[in-house]
Structures are given as structure tokens and as C-alpha cells.
Amino acid sequence: MEGPKDKIINDLLKRNKSRNKLIIIFTTIISLFFIFFLSLFYFFDFGPDKINSKDTLVLDKENISFDCLGEDKNIDFCMNRQLSIDLINDISNNIKILEDRNILQWNEKDYSKLKSFYDVGNRSFLLKKYKKSKDEFDLALLLSEELIKQSDKIYLDGISMGLDFLKNGNPSLAKEKFQEAGLIKINHPDVIEGIYRTEVYEEINRLIKESNLLIESNKINEAFLISQKAISLDQKNPNARSLYESLALSILERDYDEFIKIGNSSIVNENIKEGLKAFNEALSLKPGSEIAKKGIQNLLVIQKRLKISKLFSEAEDYEITEQWNKSFDAYQNIILEEENITKAQLGFDRIKKIIETKKNIEIYLSNPQRLSENIIRDEANNVLALSEQIINDFYLLYQKAPKKFSNLKNELKESISKMQIPVIIRFISDNKTTLIISRIGSFEPFNEKVINLRPGIYEIFGRKKGYKEKRLLINITSDFKKPIRIVCNERI
Structure with a gap:
């Protein structure tokens, strides 16, 4: 049987166990609340973070067990760390782009938000709160990309609207729009060109009016020079280009008609040099002109005819003056120009026979003693007869005898006669x-x-x-x- 003393001891033991159990439960609850509040502090920002070297050391000890370059690289802690590193580079580049595009002048408010997200992300990263830093960096990246899109739209709208205003004749509003685009890309060629075009717009209009007044006075050349000045100020100005092209076309048509007129007149007057120059000038203005091509063909036919006529005249003059070789060359050149001219072929054959006969006579006269031989003398008599026929034909053609050739023939005849007298x-x-x-x-x-x-x-x-x-x-x-x-x- 259990005595009273034992009973008291057992009750005390039971109470002590119950109290220890309550202590353990309470301690567990307190620990859980502490962990919860630490988690809240980790995931929520309660004000500016300040880096504490002691806190960093503690975190370093907590995270030292992770090998983010090796087997632990796929856990959330390491993945968030790597993503944060990648985002830092992208956001930094975007911020540089926005600063180059003068963001403080057109959206300072959103740029401040961007910088805030970026700064919080950087502080969280330094505290190795990689989940927090990644979230902040994600927000910063999205905002920076949106701001870049806004800057692109501002630039493109500025250029587009500037061109529209310029096209509609409102250079002052056009200049404002180009300057708005210049806030984004101040040194871009389109911005510089657009502002320049607005600044010369009024001067171009003045030149166009001056050119139109000259056109009314039929001073086309002077008007064209003024239009050249206008187009040189702005090649893209539609009014300047329209005036310039219209005047250029008018001058082209006028000059073309004038060259065709000169060419046709040259055909009538058989002025080959002037005509060819005029028709070629017309072709340079209108390369496909059939009129100019036909004119050149006609002139070439006339040129050939005149050349042949001149060669005939030269050939006959040389023949009359007994310049046989020159006459031979002239007839030969005629045949080269037109081989079917019978007169040229007859002249060529006639002069060729004269040259050959003259050569044979000179051979006999160079050694007249050979004429003492009957065979040689008979051959010489044949040449003599041929020379007499040549002289007769020459006389019938020109109503005169070839004096030099006749003298040569007579000299041969005398030599033959002398060689026959004992x-x-x-x-x-x-x-x-x-x-x-x-x-x-x-x-x-x-x-x-x-x-x-x-x-x-x-x-x-x-x-x-x-x-x-x-x-x-x-x-x-x-x-x-x-x-x-x-x-x-x-x-x-």
C-alpha cells in the first residue's frame, strides 16, 4: 500500500512534469512568433536599409553553407542571386540610355521611381536578400523598358509631326516638334536636318516667288538659276523640287527643239559637223529620240556622198595633172567607201594600167641598148601601142592629152626608131x-x-x-x- 508520504511525493512529481510541459509549449510558441517576425522583416521593407557589419557577418554565417557555383546553384537562394546580377547589368544599361535621352526633362517623376526601385534592389542585394533584390530589380527593369518605349514614341512622334507641319507650310510648329525629338536624340541627323529645314523654309519661299516672277517675264534661264538656289537649301522641300524639276523640263524641251531645228537646217545645208553636233546634243537630252537618230543617219549618208564626191574630184584632178599614184589612192578610197560604184572601178583600172605602162616605158628607157634585140624591141613596140591607146582614151575623157606621159611615150618611140637605123x-x-x-x-x-x-x-x-x-x-x-x-x- 502506498503511504501518505509516497502519495505526496507522486503528486509533486506530476505537478512538476505538467509545469515543464507548459514551459516547453510556451517556449515553442515564443520561438515560432520570433521566426514569424523575422520573416516579416526579411520580406517587407520597413524603411531605408542600413548595412550593419554585424548583420552581414551573421548572414554570411547562415549562407556560408550554400555552394552557388556548384551543387546548390539551382536552389531559390542561388537562382535569385544570379537573376539579380543579370538584372543589374540590364537596368544599368537602360538607365544610361534614358540619361542620354535627357529623361529628367520629360519624365522626372517616373525616373525617380525607377531609381528608387534600383537603389532598394541594390541595398537588398548587398544584404544578400536576393529574393527581395530580384523583385525590386524586376520592377526597375519593367519601368526602364517602358520609359525607353516612351522616349522612342516622343522621338518618332516629334519627327513625324515635324515633317507633317513642314509639309503643310507651318515651319514654326515643325521646329517645335523637331526640338521635342531633339530632347531624346539631340545630335541625330534627322533632328538636325529637320530643324535646319524649318530655318530655311521662309527663304526658300522667297526664292520661289522671285523665280515665278521671272517665269512670268519669260526669263526662264534666270528663273532656273533661282530655283537651283532654292533646291540647294533643301533638297527635300517639295515646292522647291517641283519648281526646279518643272523649269528643268521646260529648258530641256526648249533646248531639244532648238537642237533639232539646227540639225534639220544642217541637213538642208549639208553642214555635217554642225548637224552631227546638234543631233548628238539632242540625244544627250533625250537618249531615245528617234528624230535625232534619224537626223544623224541622214547626215551620215550625206557625209558619205560628199566624201565620195570629193574623192572623185581629187582623183580626176590628180589624173589630169598626171599625179598617177595619188589618183590611184583616191579611186581606191572611193571603192573602200562604196565598192559598187562603177565609175570608181573604171577609174581605178584605168590609172592602174597607166602606172604599169609608165613603169614599163621607164624600164626600156633606162637601158635602150636592149632595144637592139628583136624580142625586146617587139615587146617595147607593144608597150608603145598600149601607151598610144591610153593617150587616146585620156583625150576622149578630158579633151586633152597627158603631156608628161605623151613625152615619155615619144621618147620610147624615138629610142626604138634609133635602134632600127643602121x-x-x-x-x-x-x-x-x-x-x-x-x-x-x-x-x-x-x-x-x-x-x-x-x-x-x-x-x-x-x-x-x-x-x-x-x-x-x-x-x-x-x-x-x-x-x-x-x-x-x-x-x-
């Missing part, structure tokens, strides 16, 4: 020597003998028994008078 040759011997003359024959010994020989070269032999043969080579000319002594006086 010359009295006196031979002297010793009445013992036999005379032998080539082509003539032999003569009995004599003291003195006269023999008639026609001009030419003869071989003369003297023969006497017991003596060496005597040999002479004698050239007999028409005026030969010296006696020939033929005596064999050298014993064998």
Missing part, C-alpha cells in the same frame, strides 16, 4: 685576119671594110691561122664614128 662602121685589119660579128656573120680578110650595123652590143672576133683569137665587145650607138681595128698579131 650605123656605118669602118673596120681596119691586116688583110690576113678573118672577121666574125655576132648575130651578123663572118667576113674574109681585108685591109679596110665598111659594114652597116644597127645600134647595140656586138661581140667581134678576129681569127688567123697560127695566132691567138682576137675578141672585142663593142657597144654601137647611133652616133658611133670611131673605126674598129681587128688584127690577130699574137702567135700561139
Whole structure:
């Protein structure tokens, strides 16, 4: 049986266990609340964060167990850390773009929000609150991208509206819009060009009015020069370009018509040089002009005809003045121009025959002694007959004889005649020597003998028994008078 003392001890033990259990439960509850409040502090921003070296050390100890470059890289802690690093670079670039686009001048409020998100994200990152930093950076990135889109729209709207105002003749409003675009991209070529175009707009209008007044006075060239000044100020100004192109077309048509007129007049007057220049100028203005092309063709036909006519004139003049080689060349050039001209071919053949005949006559006259031979003399007589026919044809063609050629023919005729008249040759011997003359024959010994020989070269032999043969080579000319002594006086 349990005594009273034991009972009291057991009650005390039960009470002590119950109290310990309550203490454990209370302690657990307090711990849970503490963890909850720490979580709230971690996930919510209760004011500006201040970096505390002690806190950092504590966090470092808590997170030192994570290997974000190795096996732990896919846990949320490490992934948020890497995402934050990537976002920092993107946001930094976007902020640089926005600052270059002068954001403080057109949306300072949203830029301040952007900077706030970015700064909170940076502080959270330094505290290694990577989930918090990633969330802040996400907000900063979205806002920065939206602001960049706004800046693009401001720029594009400024350029587009500026061009519209300029097109509608309102340069002052156009300039305002270009300047708005310049807030975003101050040195962009489109902005600079747009502002410049608004500044020269009024000057261009003044030049256009001045040019129109000149047009009314029919001073087209002067008006065109003014339009060139206007278009040089702004190549894209539609009014300046329209005026310039209209005047350029008018001048082109006027000059084209003038060149065609000059070309046609040149055809009538057969002025080849002037006509070709005019039609080529017309073609340079209108490359496809059939009128100009046809005009050039007509001039080339006339040019060919005139050239052939000139060559005929030269050929006949050279022929009349007996410049046979030049006449030959002229007829040959005519044939090269137009091979089907019968007159040219006849002239070519005629002069060719004259040149060949003249050459043959000169050959005979260069060595007239050859005419002593019957064959050569017969050939020379044929040439003589041909030359006489040439002279007759020449006379029928030009009603005059070719004097130089006739003289040459007469000289040949005289040479032939002289070579046919025997010359009295006196031979002297010793009445013992036999005379032998080539082509003539032999003569009995004599003291003195006269023999008639026609001009030419003869071989003369003297023969006497017991003596060496005597040999002479004698050239007999028409005026030969010296006696020939033929005596064999050298014993064998």
C-alpha cells in the first residue's frame, strides 16, 4: 500500500512534469512568433536599409553553407542571386540610355521611381536578400523598358509631326516638334536636318516667288538659276523640287527643239559637223529620240556622198595633172567607201594600167641598148601601142592629152626608131685576119671594110691561122664614128 508520504511525493512529481510541459509549449510558441517576425522583416521593407557589419557577418554565417557555383546553384537562394546580377547589368544599361535621352526633362517623376526601385534592389542585394533584390530589380527593369518605349514614341512622334507641319507650310510648329525629338536624340541627323529645314523654309519661299516672277517675264534661264538656289537649301522641300524639276523640263524641251531645228537646217545645208553636233546634243537630252537618230543617219549618208564626191574630184584632178599614184589612192578610197560604184572601178583600172605602162616605158628607157634585140624591141613596140591607146582614151575623157606621159611615150618611140637605123662602121685589119660579128656573120680578110650595123652590143672576133683569137665587145650607138681595128698579131 502506498503511504501518505509516497502519495505526496507522486503528486509533486506530476505537478512538476505538467509545469515543464507548459514551459516547453510556451517556449515553442515564443520561438515560432520570433521566426514569424523575422520573416516579416526579411520580406517587407520597413524603411531605408542600413548595412550593419554585424548583420552581414551573421548572414554570411547562415549562407556560408550554400555552394552557388556548384551543387546548390539551382536552389531559390542561388537562382535569385544570379537573376539579380543579370538584372543589374540590364537596368544599368537602360538607365544610361534614358540619361542620354535627357529623361529628367520629360519624365522626372517616373525616373525617380525607377531609381528608387534600383537603389532598394541594390541595398537588398548587398544584404544578400536576393529574393527581395530580384523583385525590386524586376520592377526597375519593367519601368526602364517602358520609359525607353516612351522616349522612342516622343522621338518618332516629334519627327513625324515635324515633317507633317513642314509639309503643310507651318515651319514654326515643325521646329517645335523637331526640338521635342531633339530632347531624346539631340545630335541625330534627322533632328538636325529637320530643324535646319524649318530655318530655311521662309527663304526658300522667297526664292520661289522671285523665280515665278521671272517665269512670268519669260526669263526662264534666270528663273532656273533661282530655283537651283532654292533646291540647294533643301533638297527635300517639295515646292522647291517641283519648281526646279518643272523649269528643268521646260529648258530641256526648249533646248531639244532648238537642237533639232539646227540639225534639220544642217541637213538642208549639208553642214555635217554642225548637224552631227546638234543631233548628238539632242540625244544627250533625250537618249531615245528617234528624230535625232534619224537626223544623224541622214547626215551620215550625206557625209558619205560628199566624201565620195570629193574623192572623185581629187582623183580626176590628180589624173589630169598626171599625179598617177595619188589618183590611184583616191579611186581606191572611193571603192573602200562604196565598192559598187562603177565609175570608181573604171577609174581605178584605168590609172592602174597607166602606172604599169609608165613603169614599163621607164624600164626600156633606162637601158635602150636592149632595144637592139628583136624580142625586146617587139615587146617595147607593144608597150608603145598600149601607151598610144591610153593617150587616146585620156583625150576622149578630158579633151586633152597627158603631156608628161605623151613625152615619155615619144621618147620610147624615138629610142626604138634609133635602134632600127643602121650605123656605118669602118673596120681596119691586116688583110690576113678573118672577121666574125655576132648575130651578123663572118667576113674574109681585108685591109679596110665598111659594114652597116644597127645600134647595140656586138661581140667581134678576129681569127688567123697560127695566132691567138682576137675578141672585142663593142657597144654601137647611133652616133658611133670611131673605126674598129681587128688584127690577130699574137702567135700561139
